[in-house]
Amino acid sequence: MSAADADRALVTRYLDGRGERAFRALYDAHADWLWAFALRLTGRREAEAEEVCQDAWMAAARHLDGFRWESAFRTWLGGITVNCWRRRLRKGSRDEAPLSGHERAPPAHPAGTVDLERALATLEETQRAVLLLYGVYGYRHAEIAEHLGIAVGTSRSHLSRAREALRRALANGRLGEEIHR
């Protein structure tokens, strides 16, 4: 069974009666993916990422019966998550610092990628979102522009600035590590 067929089966089972077990199965299939997505989007603010995930599942459950399978389930869920994240940003109730960078490195991270995660977290919000959506999650500029409520050209220029900022952050990170040694 392909991933798409598996997703469709899980969604169908959940929508057929909205049972808790069926929802848990759907949740379990995508929870770790969504967590990585939300954690990066929020610049590694864990409490905020949890809120975003919770909002996203709520919105997904509410609108799932209108999902037409014109994209992969995760592409759709990711778009919803971006909307939930933006809504929280607009509310502006952020008092959580991002993870410091000296916290545990999750074992799921291959060597070298922890620095990249830290550098991504230092980017300006929209630049980070564009770089993540384009570079990590494979969204096209037109989709990014729609989700972020910006023009396609703006998405491109954000990407360009984000790449520049990421290069600087990675260079600073290396310098910082050398100073710490």
Place this chain on the structure above:
Amino acid sequence: MTHREPDELTRGERDRLDALPRELPAPSALRGRVVRSLAAAGLVRRAPPRWTSWAWAAALVLMTLSGFAMGRMTAGGAAPAGPHYLLLLYDGPGFDPGARSEADLVAEYSAWAGRLAVEERLVAAEKLGDAERVVGGPAAGPVSGFFLVAARDLAEAEALARGSPHAAYGGTIVVRPVDE
């Protein structure tokens, strides 16, 4: 999710970003929070974690209303005829009531327990608490409740157990005679 546009990232940037893990272990408590909030919004029907937490109590309440005194008394005070058998109920790994609504399950368990009372087979029924101490061991698993019934023989007691919704949904029932 494939790009139809020319990639705007350099090969080096692409390689670095591709190396990021696409999944990270989500906090274990998050699932419970999500399920609770969806249930509160009516988007998820809560599954009974264990049937005894509510169906058992509901069944006993129903029996009380129908004249059966809860505990080890029988209707009218006379003990049902025949030897007594203990039906020990375990949820067990196979217990799965599927997508049945809570109301449906309560009705099913209540109807079954009510029938036993009406047929004067029910001697006692108790729901057991969750706390458990096993002395010696190993234990077969937590017992969630018991029925003490009157039956002609072990085979009839077993048939009573098989007729219960608990057996129908894959729960485990151990039937033992009371040594007289």
